[in-house]
């Protein structure tokens with residue numbers, strides 16, 4: 283089992299990509315990628331569970347070939363690396379923390395999008411911080427994730 287988290291600040295000059303979906307009514311998320319905090323937290327959780335390091339070690343600034351990669355591309359590559367080391371995903375739980383975009387109306391769609399990329403059930407919850415902190419002030423968005431994996435016998 284592994285846990286991951288991620289934060290990105292809002293940037294209204296960028297399109298919003300979150301949980302492998304476009305959110306046209308929300309400002310985008312800044313980052314050296316598409317800022318998909320849900321996908322990034324999920325990658326972090328899976329990599330940690332498999333003992334493959336974290337998101338930064340695999341795709342961070344020291345790996346310029348991944349600069350600008352979409353959250354979806356990072357998810358696919360993470361699952362590929364898991365497969366190489368005989369790990370499979372049982373399921374993933376992702377929580378999105380922020381005031382916007384509103385997740386509930388599109389939760390099923392977001393779960394379906396992430397599930398199809400990961401190849402295992404991805405469940406998504408969403409919450410706010412009651413107006414407190416950077417998420418409450420609408421400065422950015424956070425996501426956490428828990429991944430459950432199993433190891434395939436050699």
Ligand SMILES: [Zn+2]
Nearest residue numbers: 288317319322
């Ligand atoms: Zn990120």
